[in-house]
Amino acid sequence: MTEPINQIGTWIDIIGILSSVMLVAALLIWVERRMIGIWQDRLGPNRLGPLGLMQVAADMIKIFFKEDWIPPFADKAVFVLAPMIIMVTILTAFAVVPFAPGIGIIDFNFGLLYFLALSSLSVYSVVLGGYASNNKYALLGAVRAAAQTISYEVFMALSLMGVVMLSGTFNLRDIVEAQRNGWFCLSQFLGLFLFIVAVVAESHRTPFDLPEAEHEIIAGFHIEYSGMKFGMFFIGEYLSVTLSSAMIVTLFFGGWLGPEFLPPLFWFCFKTSIWILFFVLLRASLPRPRYDQLMSFGWKFMLPLALINLLFTGGLVLWMES
C-alpha cells in the first residue's frame, strides 16, 4: 500500500470545486421548481431573466435580508451550530469525489468509508436543529430523523459492499477504473436499488422527507429557523442531493468513463445531472410513507435484500477467482 493520502488537488481545484458545487446547489432551487412545474403541467418560475434563471438570485437576496431570528427559548449555541454541520459535512465529503482523472481534491484509499462517515454525520444537523429549537414539531422531526437514520444507515453501507468486493478497493478512483469492463449498475443492480433508496433517505428528500413533512409537522426540524440559517438547511439538502448523485454515478455508472469524443469531466457532470433530475422526479411523483412503515421497510425488506446481495456477490467473486 502506498501512502494513505495522495493530494491531487491544488488550491485552484479546491476553490473551483467548492464554488461550482455551491453554484450547482443554488441552481437546483430553480431546476427543481421548473422541473416539478413541468411534471405537474405548470410552468414554474419563468419571469426573472431568461427562463426564470434569475429567480436564484432573487431567492438569495431575499434569504440574505430576512430577519435571522433566534427564538428566546432555544438552546442558542446548538441552534446556531446545527445548520453549519450539514454544510460542513456535505462540503467536506465532496473532497473525495473523483470528478475526472486529475480533477479532485484528495485521492484517498478509504474514500468510500470517508463518504459514508461524513454523510452519516450530516444527520446530526437535523437532530440537533430539532432538539435546539425547543419546539414540539421540531422535536418530532428530530425524533423522526433519528428513527429514519437507524433504519437506512444499516443497509446503506451493506449495499455498497458488493461494489467493494467486485473492485477490491475502497478508493473511489480505483472503483471507477474497475468499471472499464462494465459498469456496476449491471452486475450490482440490487445494490444500486438499495443504495438509491438509502441516499434518498439520507438526504431527507421526498418520499423520505419525514423530518420535515410539511403536511404533518409543518416544517419539522427547521420550523424555528429563518433567514440564512434556514437557507443553509435548504442549500445543505441540495448539496446532499448533488453528493448523492455524484456517488451513485461514481459507484455504479462508471464515474468519468464514457465515449472518448468528450472530456471525462463532461461525462461525470452529465451523468450526475441525470441523477439529480431523478431525485426531482422522485419528489414530483411519490407520496411519503409513515415512519413506522419506513422503519419496517428498512429492517424487514431492505436489510435482508442487502445481505442476500452481499452473499451472492461474495459467492460470485469466489467462483470467479477459483
Add this chain to the structure above:
Amino acid sequence: MMNSFKLCIDLILSQFQTMGTVLQHTFSKADTVEYPEQQVALFPRYRGRIVLTRDPDGLERCVACNLCAVACPVDCIALQKSEDQEGRWYPEFFRINFSRCIMCGFCEEACPTYAIQLTPDFEMCEYDRQSMVYEKEDLLIDGTGKYHDYNFYRIAGKSIAGKGKGEAENEAPPIDVKTLLP
C-alpha cells in the same frame, strides 16, 4: 411471510409505475395561462364587477326597491329611494363598496328589474381604498347588459306619466267593480 414479501414487491413496482406516469407529463402542455400577457377567456355570465343597466329606452332600470342591499351578505350596497315627476322610482344615490364585495351575485338574483348585473371584468385594483367605493355614476352603464328587451315599466302595472293602469304589455284594463253590481 411470502404474502408480505409479494406485497412489498407490488408496492415497489407501483412506485415505478407512478414515476413513469409523472415522467410522461414532460411532454404534455402546461395548463397555465400567463395572465397579464395572455388574457383569460371569461364567459358572459362570469361574476365580476357590478354594473347598473338601463332599459331599452335609455332610462335607469333600478327602482330602488332595496332588495339587493338586503340580499347582500356583506352589506356592501347602500342606496336611497326617490321618485321623479313621472312617478318612476329611482335611487337618489347608489353606492357599492367593492372592497367588501365578494362577487357572490346574490344582488343580481334578488333584483326584480334586471337593473343590477355582474360583468366579466375583474381588473379593478386600486392603490387607495376609498377608490373602491363606486358611486351611481361609476356603476351606471349606457347599455342593457344581458337582457336587451326588458323594460320594467312597460310590463309592470304601476302607473306612471304616459302609461296608466292597464296599459302595460299583457295587461287587461282594470275592471270597474261597480259595474258588476246587480
